[in-house]
Amino acid sequence: MPITLSDRILPDSSGTIVRVGGVVRGYEPGNWVTLWDATGQIMVQSKQSQPLRFGDRVEAIGRPDLKGVQPIVLNGLYRLVATNNPTAYALMPATNTLPLRLTEQIRDLSPEEAGRHLPVNLRAIVTWSDSSTPFAYLLDASGGIRVDNPKWDEPDTAKPGTVVLLAGVTDEGRLCPWSPTPSCAGPDGGKWKSSAR
Numbered sequence: 001m002p003i004t005l006s007d008r009i010l011p012d013s014s015g016t017i018v019r020v021g022g023v024v025r026g027y028e029p030g031n032w033v034t035l036w037d038a039t040g041q042i043m044v045q046s047k048q049s050q051p052l053r054f055g056d057r058v059e060a061i062g063r064p065d066l067k068g069v070q071p072i073v074l075n076g077l078y079r080l081v082a083t084n085n086p087t088a089y090a091l092m093p094a095t096n097t098l099p100l101r102l103t104e105q106i107r108d109l110s111p112e113e114a115g116r117h118l119p120v121n122l123r124a125i126v127t128w129s130d131s132s133t134p135f136a137y138l139l140d141a142s143g144g145i146r147v148d149n150p151k152w153d154e155p156d157t158a159k160p161g162t163v164v165l166l167a168g169v170t171d172e173g174r175l176c177p178w179s180p181t182p183s184c185a186g187p188d189g190g191k192w193k194s195s196a197r
C-alpha cells in the first residue's frame with residue numbers, strides 16, 4: 001500500500017484504509033501521534049502506547065478523515081520505521097522541502113531565513129480579517145500566523161471561518177518590532193484562493 005501524503009487525505013466513509021508516514025512532532029500515548037510529512041501535518045488517533053520521541057520516523061494505517069484543515073487518520077495503528085532498513089526509510093517523505101506548508105515551519109524560521117522569501121503554500125482558516133488593515137490572521141493544523149497584503153479572490157473569502165489556500169513567500173515579520181516573527185506575503189501582495197472544502 002503506497003504512502004498517502006497529508007494534502008491528499010480526504011474524508012472517506014467507505015471504510016478505505018490509508019497508509020501515512022512522517023516525522024513525529026507530537027505524541028500523547030493512547031490518544032494521538034502528530035506527524036509531519038512533505039506536504040503538511042497528520043494527526044493519527046491511536047490507542048497504542050508504544051513510546052515515541054520527537055523526530056522519530058513513523059508510518060501508520062487507518063481510516064482517513066478531515067476535521068477543518070486537519071488531516072486525521074482514525075483508528076490508527078503505527079510503527080517506527082527502522083533507520084537500518086534503507087528501503088523503508090527512503091520511502092518516507094522528507095519534511096524539510098519547499099514550499100513550506102505549515103505555519104509552524106514558517107514561525108520556526110530565523111528573521112534572516114524568513115527574509116529569503118521562501119515559497120509558502122498553506123491550507124488554513126481565516127481567523128481574523130478587516131478590509132481596513134493590510135493583514136489578516138490564519139490558522140492551520142500547526143498554529144496561527146499573520147499574513148501581510150492579502151488579495152482575496154472574492155469579498156466572502158476574507159470572512160473568518162473560511163478555508164483558504166495561500167500561495168506566497170516568507171518575509172521578515174513586522175508583527176511586533178521587538179520580536180521579529182516570520183510572516184507571509186505573496187509576490188505583489190500575494191494571491192489567495194478560496195478552497196471548495
